Amino acid sequence: xxxxxxxxxxxxxxLEGLSRAVSEWVGTSWAFAxxxxxxxxxxxxxxxxxxxxxxxxxxxxxxxxxxxxxxxxIQRAQNKDARAIHLKLNEIVAxxxxxxxxxVNVEDLTEDEVRLLHRHYAQLVALASENGSLxxxxxxxxxxxxxxxxTRPGARPAKRAS
Numbered sequence: 350x351x352x353x354x355x356x357x358x359x360x361x362x363x364l365e366g367l368s369r370a371v372s373e374w375v376g377t378s379w380a381f382a383x384x385x386x387x388x389x390x391x392x393x394x395x396x397x398x399x400x401x402x403x404x405x406x407x408x409x410x411x412x413x414x415x416x417x418x419x420x421x422x423i424q425r426a427q428n429k430d431a432r433a434i435h436l437k438l439n440e441i442v443a444x445x446x447x448x449x450x451x452x453v454n455v456e457d458l459t460e461d462e463v464r465l466l467h468r469h470y471a472q473l474v475a476l477a478s479e480n481g482s483l484x485x486x487x488x489x490x491x492x493x494x495x496x497x498x499x500t501r502p503g504a505r506p507a508k509r510a511s
Contacts, residue, residue, distance in 0.1 A: 368421075368422055368425055371422060372422045372423075372425070372426050375419070375422070387411075388408070391404075391407065391408045431456075435454070435456050438452075439453045439454060447491065449490070451466065452466075472493070476493065
């Protein structure tokens with residue numbers, strides 16, 4: 350819903366505001382209380398309408414419509430939260446010395462690329478477990494370099510602090 354690159358339409362902004370407000374409200378105790386009151390009112394009117402098919406259709410239709418709309422609100426909220434979390438993690442990865450920058454925007458990689466990265470980090474775990482500590486290295490590259498130094502002929506083991 351972008352009119353031009355970087356600019357949002359009035360309709361898009363209005364829908365965003367409405368969906369944010371509705372999402373926040375339906376997560377309150379008052380929204381739950383209203384839902385309970387609606388179900389109780391429907392249940393109590395059952396004898397009045399003879400528990401007819403129409404009476405049952407009213408609650409079925411209402412709950413179907415609410416569920417349909419809520420799916421989109423929940424997905425929107427999850428997308429926004431996930432995007433914010435990814436941005437925060439990207440900032441941490443980019444700021445930490447020794448962290449692998451290949452993890453910035455890792456969520457945009459294909460499933461095969463993520464599997465490949467997982468295999469690389471599994472190597473890190475394997476190398477660290479050979480050394481007796483899972484906290485020795487910060488990246489696959491660093492772990493591989495340290496491991497190569499430790500295992501080459503004539504290498505002396507690193508001194509450990511007591």
